[in-house]
Amino acid sequence: MLKPWVTLLFGITLAAAEIYDRYKLYEVSVRNENDVQLLVFLQQHRPAIDVWSLNKFGPKRVLVPPEEQKTVEHFLAHYNLGYSTLDEDFGKNYTANQQKSEHLEYQTFQNSFATYEEIGDHLMQLSREHFEWLRVRTIGWSVEGRPIRAITINPTKQDTIILDAGIHAREWITVSTALYVIKKLIEDSDQYRILHEYKWVIVPLVNPDGYIYSMETDRYWRKNRRRLSENCYGVDLNRNFGYHWEEGSDIYSEQCHPQFRGSAPFSEPEARALRNVLDNNDDAKLYINLHSYGGFFIYPWSYQNEPVKNAATFRKVGVSAARGVWQYSRHEYKVGSSADILRYKASGTSIDYAYSIGIALPFALEIIEFGYSDFQPPPSAIDQIVKESFVGIKELVYAMRKLNQTRANKN
Numbered sequence: 001m002l003k004p005w006v007t008l009l010f011g012i013t014l015a016a017a018e019i020y021d022r023y024k025l026y027e028v029s030v031r032n033e034n035d036v037q038l039l040v041f042l043q044q045h046r047p048a049i050d051v052w053s054l055n056k057f058g059p060k061r062v063l064v065p066p067e068e069q070k071t072v073e074h075f076l077a078h079y080n081l082g083y084s085t086l087d088e089d090f091g092k093n094y095t096a097n098q099q100k101s102e103h104l105e106y107q108t109f110q111n112s113f114a115t116y117e118e119i120g121d122h123l124m125q126l127s128r129e130h131f132e133w134l135r136v137r138t139i140g141w142s143v144e145g146r147p148i149r150a151i152t153i154n155p156t157k158q159d160t161i162i163l164d165a166g167i168h169a170r171e172w173i174t175v176s177t178a179l180y181v182i183k184k185l186i187e188d189s190d191q192y193r194i195l196h197e198y199k200w201v202i203v204p205l206v207n208p209d210g211y212i213y214s215m216e217t218d219r220y221w222r223k224n225r226r227r228l229s230e231n232c233y234g235v236d237l238n239r240n241f242g243y244h245w246e247e248g249s250d251i252y253s254e255q256c257h258p259q260f261r262g263s264a265p266f267s268e269p270e271a272r273a274l275r276n277v278l279d280n281n282d283d284a285k286l287y288i289n290l291h292s293y294g295g296f297f298i299y300p301w302s303y304q305n306e307p308v309k310n311a312a313t314f315r316k317v318g319v320s321a322a323r324g325v326w327q328y329s330r331h332e333y334k335v336g337s338s339a340d341i342l343r344y345k346a347s348g349t350s351i352d353y354a355y356s357i358g359i360a361l362p363f364a365l366e367i368i369e370f371g372y373s374d375f376q377p378p379p380s381a382i383d384q385i386v387k388e389s390f391v392g393i394k395e396l397v398y399a400m401r402k403l404n405q406t407r408a409n410k411n
Contacts, residue, residue, distance in 0.1 A: 019218050020091035022066045027059045029082040038079050040344045046071065047257045050220060052293075052375070061374075063090060063220070109179045110383040113172045115215065116146070116208050119179070123149055123204070130186060139203065140273025143226050146208040148273045150201055153185050157199035160284040161397065162359070164203040164274060167237050167289070167350070169210025169221045170375045173367055173385055174290035178204035180386035181393060195397060198285070201277055207237055207270055220375065224270055226262075228255040235262040238289075239346065240271040241353035244303040248347040261348050271350075278354050286400050287354045287362040288393060292375065295368035297321055297335045297396070300355045303347040305339040308355065317361060317399040324395030329388050331368050361400055365392060 030036055039060060043051045049072065050063040062083075064072050076083045087093050114122070127136040135155050138147040165171075165178035182202060189196055205211055209225040223234030232255040239245075239252060242265030252261045266272050278287070297318035300308050308314065318335035325333050334341055351362035367389050370381055377385060 020063075020220075021089070023087075023090040024064050024066075024069055024085055025087035025090050026062045026064060026072070026076075026083050027086050028062055028076060030060050035079075035081060036344065038075075038081065042072070042075055043258075047254070050258065061086070109176060109183075110386060111379050112382070113176060113215070113379070114179060116205065116212050119175070119205055120147070120149065122179070123151055126151065126182070126186065134186070139276055140269055142207070142209045142270055143224055143268065144209045146212075148203065148206065148208060148270060150203045150277060151182060153182070153200040153202070154196055155199060157197065159197065160199045160201060160281045162201045162203075162277060162281055162284050162287045162354075163290065163393070164206050164277075164288075164350070165290040166205040166207050166211055167270075167274070168291065169207050169214040169223065170219065171290075171292045172211070172214070172375070173292045173377060173382065173389075175205050175211070176382055177290055177367065177386045177389040177393075178202055180390055184390055192394065194401060195394065197401070198397070201281060201284075203274060203277060206274055209270075210234070222258055223260065224268055226268060228260075232256040232260075235260055235268050237268055237271050237274075238350055239348040240266060240268050241275065241348045241350050242266050243348070243353040243356040245348040247303040248345050252347070259346075265348065274350060275353070278350070278357060278359065282357045282359060284354075284359045285361065285404065286396060287351065287359045288396065289350050289354075289362065289364045290367065290389075291364055292367040293369035294366035295331065295333050296341050296364075296366040297333055297392070298341055298351070298364040298366065299335075299337055300349075300352050300362060302338040302349040302352050303345055305345070307337040307339065311337065313403065314361065314363075317396060317403060318363065320399035320402075321392050321395035324398075325388060325392045328391045331370075331388065333368065333392065361396075363396060365389070365396075 028039065039051050043049050046068055048065050048068055052061040123136045127134055133154055135152040136149055139150045140148045142148060163178060163181060165174035184192065185195060185200060207224050210221055210223055213225055214221045223236050225233060226235050227233055236259045239259055239261035245261060245265040252259050254260060262268055266275060299314035299318065315335055322333040322335050325331055338346060351364050354362035367385065370377060370385055
């Protein structure tokens with residue numbers, strides 16, 4: 001008899017194979033900012049195309065359905081963008097790759113991706129075991145009626161750090177990282193006493209409906225599960241925050257677009273739930289919005305090319321964190337605003353909103369891909385990735401604290 005998790009993986013395999021039947025995965029060479037903008041244009045006008053991690057130079061992976069493949073190949077050739085075909089039938093090979101990952105004898109959150117139910121059960125167990133200094137509460141409900149939970153560690157502390165994960169459904173490794181941060185704060189409190197100078201408010205899964213859909217039906221689903229029309233589902237929650245929500249391309253107002261921003265600012269209950277956390281902690285010292293993949297510490301603004309006035313402060317803190325990751329693993333994280341790193345504007349993001357209400361240092365941490373260049377690293381890599389990501393988060397806190405202490409001493 002199959003174990004439940006094996007059954008789940010088998011279901012994912014069949015569903016993903018059917019959805020991505022005859023899709024091709026291309027690798028496109030990106031040499032400069034103009035090449036990035038060409039791919040942005042391509043995805044804007046061909047929403048069925050999925051450009052992965054459109055945020056740096058170098059090879060870029062593009063997943064293309066059968067009916068768009070000739071168009072894409074013609075486009076790439078016309079603009080002299082070098083490309084190769086990595087996978088002639090993505091659905092078929094996805095099945096084969098999944099089957100290689102189905103033989104785990106003992107599951108933990110560091111060798112497998114947790115289900116929504118497992119996350120909820122884990123948080124409630126922690127709240128029972130550590131009720132003296134840990135709280136779990138429901139901060140809102142998803143489109144499909146699932147509770148969105150936040151865990152608060154050290155609720156009596158004055159200075160606050162906010163961390164969230166899973167705002168984009170397919171970025172499972174961010175959820176694993178948030179769970180690992182919770183584990184370290186609880187189990188290694190003596191080792192990381194500086195971290196316990198702060199109240200931590202952690203939302204490990206902002207987008208439960210999308211996460212479940214990504215696990216059970218479409219592995220590469222990004223948005224929530226709002227039904228918009230007969231053929232269109234989902235709002236990109238990280239385009240739904242109410243600060244300069246309407247800035248940028250009108251393409252993002254099209255319902256079927258993979259980055260559809262919603263019908264209005266905060267139209268989505270998941271975005272409203274996270275907004276409530278931010279609003280209730282608008283004096284937070286640090287906000288970390290986890291994403292994958294890329295290898296970046298990104299700060300506002302996202303909606304415009306001009307950086308924030310205190311960009312030098314953001315850069316100092318981010319560079320210190322990137323240096324800490326480099327010393328730990330020799331992986332290079334880049335630091336900058338969206339204009340510096342992403343090379344395209346994204347309106348309605350949570351870090352822009354957080355900064356607009358007064359949160360001191362909002363960062364989007366794009367977890368590095370560890371060479372896998374996919375949203376699903378193998379289970380064997382989870383442990384290594386979350387440990388490195390924790391180092392980046394820890395170093396952000398240390399750098400922020402040092403900066404604040406230096407300022408306090410001067411005053």
